[in-house]
Amino acid sequence: MEQKTVAVAGGSGFIGRAIVRRMIATGGIKARILTRNPDTARTRMDSPNLEFVRADVCEPAGLVAALKGADAIVDAVQFEGYPVENPARGQTFERIDYGGVVALVAAAREAGVAQFIYISGAAADEYSSHPGFRAKGRAERLIRESGMTYTIFRPSLVYGPEDKVVNGLAKALKFAPIFGVPGTGHQKVQPVLVDDLAACVTLAIQGRGRNGIYEIGGPEMMTFDEMMRVIMDASGHRRPLFHIPERLMRAVGGLAEKLPKPILSRDAVTFVTADNACDIGPLREEFGINLTPARVGMAYLAKK
Numbered sequence: 001m002e003q004k005t006v007a008v009a010g011g012s013g014f015i016g017r018a019i020v021r022r023m024i025a026t027g028g029i030k031a032r033i034l035t036r037n038p039d040t041a042r043t044r045m046d047s048p049n050l051e052f053v054r055a056d057v058c059e060p061a062g063l064v065a066a067l068k069g070a071d072a073i074v075d076a077v078q079f080e081g082y083p084v085e086n087p088a089r090g091q092t093f094e095r096i097d098y099g100g101v102v103a104l105v106a107a108a109r110e111a112g113v114a115q116f117i118y119i120s121g122a123a124a125d126e127y128s129s130h131p132g133f134r135a136k137g138r139a140e141r142l143i144r145e146s147g148m149t150y151t152i153f154r155p156s157l158v159y160g161p162e163d164k165v166v167n168g169l170a171k172a173l174k175f176a177p178i179f180g181v182p183g184t185g186h187q188k189v190q191p192v193l194v195d196d197l198a199a200c201v202t203l204a205i206q207g208r209g210r211n212g213i214y215e216i217g218g219p220e221m222m223t224f225d226e227m228m229r230v231i232m233d234a235s236g237h238r239r240p241l242f243h244i245p246e247r248l249m250r251a252v253g254g255l256a257e258k259l260p261k262p263i264l265s266r267d268a269v270t271f272v273t274a275d276n277a278c279d280i281g282p283l284r285e286e287f288g289i290n291l292t293p294a295r296v297g298m299a300y301l302a303k304k
Helices: 014-026 038-044 060-067 093-111 131-144 165-175 194-205 224-235 246-256 266-273 281-287 294-303
Strands: 004-009 029-035 050-054 072-075 115-119 149-155 179-182 212-216 241-244
Touching: 004 014, 014 029, 014 194, 029 038, 029 060, 038 050, 050 060, 060 093, 072 093, 072 194, 093 115, 093 131, 115 131, 115 194, 131 149, 131 266, 149 194, 165 224, 165 294, 179 224, 179 266, 194 212, 194 281, 212 281, 224 294, 241 246, 246 266
Parallel strands: 004 029, 004 072, 029 050, 072 115, 115 149, 149 212, 179 241
Antiparallel strands: none
């Protein structure tokens, strides 16, 4: 059987790397990594079935050549510092999450790519007041109306041994005598192991979930407080929790977002205090996957 070529935009990132590893492990798929820094990406990923191509979703002129000969495109792009925007450096949801899809769809259609797989988000909504949720919702509409075969995944919080969020929380627990939870701690989340998301993307490349939108999260819905307790149990670092009022976080975010390299913003506060619950029934039915419980998936934290 002829080998299928799949281009992965954002293929050198946390989610992209997991998708690439899963694809090439199945055999029959050659991954083409679209990245701004091929040399750096090559040092982190090594396989005979990998091709590295210099490309940037914010530079549309080079995308058609980068996609020539590809059978499918997976968009797993995230900007540096996500979800804290840095407009001065062009790192915004509108430019990357929406504008990047505009550029990729146009280039994919011109290059003759037949299939588009998009890593969206659980709260994607083109009518949302939040720029990130709105940008992903608008991107989804563009993909649905592109004429290409598509599959859209809406993940909740994605974690794994190489992620920044759960590993960052575990690291903070290790060194802090008490831990501050954003908002009430009651916001809903369904942390999903990155390998489970990668498995579903690979199945989509092979034909599952055509022209569908699928929410993907872990098998248990939990509050942020409950997730923190799972992280504490897995890492072995038990700490008292306290809650940082959302109003206070917004005030700090309003000041921090004016810095040259902001580490917090008001929109980022909305992002981390929003519900990220998923309806995983349609995903399970279509993809037949056994999703990994958080206490099993986060066991790697014991080795950190």
